[in-house]
Amino acid sequence: MDPQTVFCHNPACPARGQVGKGNIGVHSQKDRRYICRECNSTFAETRGTPFYQLRMAKDVVVLVVTLLAYGCPIQAIVAAFGLDERTVVSWQERAGKHCEGVHQHLVERPRDLGQVQGDEIRVKMQGAIVWMAMAIQVRTRLWLGGTLSTCRDTTLITSLMQKVRACALCRPLLFCADGCSTYVKAIRAVFREPLRFGQKGRPSLRPWDNLCIAQVVKQYVRKRVVGVDHRLVQGSMAQVNALLRQTQGRGTINTAYIERLNATFRSRIAALVRRGRALARQTTTLHQAMYLVGSVYNFCTYHQSLRMAIHLPANRRHWVPRTPAIAAGITDHLWTVEELLSFQVPLPRWTPPKRRGRPSKATKALIAQWCS
Ligand SMILES: [Zn+2]
Numbered sequence: 001m002d003p004q005t006v007f008c009h010n011p012a013c014p015a016r017g018q019v020g021k022g023n024i025g026v027h028s029q030k031d032r033r034y035i036c037r038e039c040n041s042t043f044a045e046t047r048g049t050p051f052y053q054l055r056m057a058k059d060v061v062v063l064v065v066t067l068l069a070y071g072c073p074i075q076a077i078v079a080a081f082g083l084d085e086r087t088v089v090s091w092q093e094r095a096g097k098h099c100e101g102v103h104q105h106l107v108e109r110p111r112d113l114g115q116v117q118g119d120e121i122r123v124k125m126q127g128a129i130v131w132m133a134m135a136i137q138v139r140t141r142l143w144l145g146g147t148l149s150t151c152r153d154t155t156l157i158t159s160l161m162q163k164v165r166a167c168a169l170c171r172p173l174l175f176c177a178d179g180c181s182t183y184v185k186a187i188r189a190v191f192r193e194p195l196r197f198g199q200k201g202r203p204s205l206r207p208w209d210n211l212c213i214a215q216v217v218k219q220y221v222r223k224r225v226v227g228v229d230h231r232l233v234q235g236s237m238a239q240v241n242a243l244l245r246q247t248q249g250r251g252t253i254n255t256a257y258i259e260r261l262n263a264t265f266r267s268r269i270a271a272l273v274r275r276g277r278a279l280a281r282q283t284t285t286l287h288q289a290m291y292l293v294g295s296v297y298n299f300c301t302y303h304q305s306l307r308m309a310i311h312l313p314a315n316r317r318h319w320v321p322r323t324p325a326i327a328a329g330i331t332d333h334l335w336t337v338e339e340l341l342s343f344q345v346p347l348p349r350w351t352p353p354k355r356r357g358r359p360s361k362a363t364k365a366l367i368a369q370w371c372s
Helices: 058-069 074-081 085-106 154-166 182-190 237-248 256-268 283-300 337-342 361-370
Strands: 024-028 033-036 042-044 114-125 128-137 142-149 173-177 192-195 204-207 211-221 224-234 308-312 316-320
Touching: 058 074, 058 085, 058 283, 058 337, 074 085, 085 283, 085 337, 114 154, 114 237, 114 256, 114 283, 128 154, 128 256, 128 283, 142 154, 142 283, 154 182, 173 182, 173 237, 182 192, 182 211, 182 224, 211 237, 256 283, 283 337
Parallel strands: 114 173, 173 211
Antiparallel strands: 024 033, 033 042, 114 128, 128 142, 192 204, 211 224, 308 316
């Protein structure tokens, strides 16, 4: 147990969410509990992870979640481990929720995206159809997040664009998608910046400069592709070519990267397999499964095309494998699934309660110690 790597979880504690400030000590080695000396509350080592308050050994949970993240059917796990089906489903839920938190904390940070591709998958559920929209950063193959909706409409695409925007810096950006016209509207609505001149009221919104939008429209005859039409909706061809060279080396406008990612998701979520029998019943289950698979893809799997060559003497080369998270500079090593599940997402900092009048000396001391 290392008190330097954990933080207090008490929402009312001034030291909430702050690591390495010396306020945490070991309360019990036997029960694996820490104590916060600021608020005198104790908490379990597993607080803030999917292992919290589970009776099953951590190794078994990690093993089961790893199998789920690589597409093992729940029934196979039930048969192999002798667990109840509801237990396995609840672990998947816990892991999915946790991964969504990790994703929001580590991936949804502004970065220079270069080229982004987006696409939707039609998912057959029990008695319903839902659409799953996802986006990928081409250069690092980083999965940027996904959303679900019962219709392939503006709401679905706009919420996906809001996720992409959370990951984007205002730099030259190329967005490639299919022929769905909603993309253009949604991108133009979301990628805007407020212009503030110190006046009252809602500021006017200015669209981002250097934003290119391209569409890849496929023509079908009897469900077979007979032609592909590349359309440039916004931006200049020179700008698009520069961004394509920067992010994928060579080639033209395409949606191949997101289609390849869709194939990975289809093989790893049993409910997404075409003409399969393992239909999902609830959208939330699908949402959590998507975040589990996406985070394991980002953090825990080497990507063949991301490996980097290190040139050695005598014309020899050494290949260094990388995960999308390493390529994006989020981490420096391959995470194990246990590491992903044990990652504690820091809580937002404590804000002093609002009271009328001047703050007391004690409150002032707390603010000086924890809020500076
Ligand atoms: Zn505390």
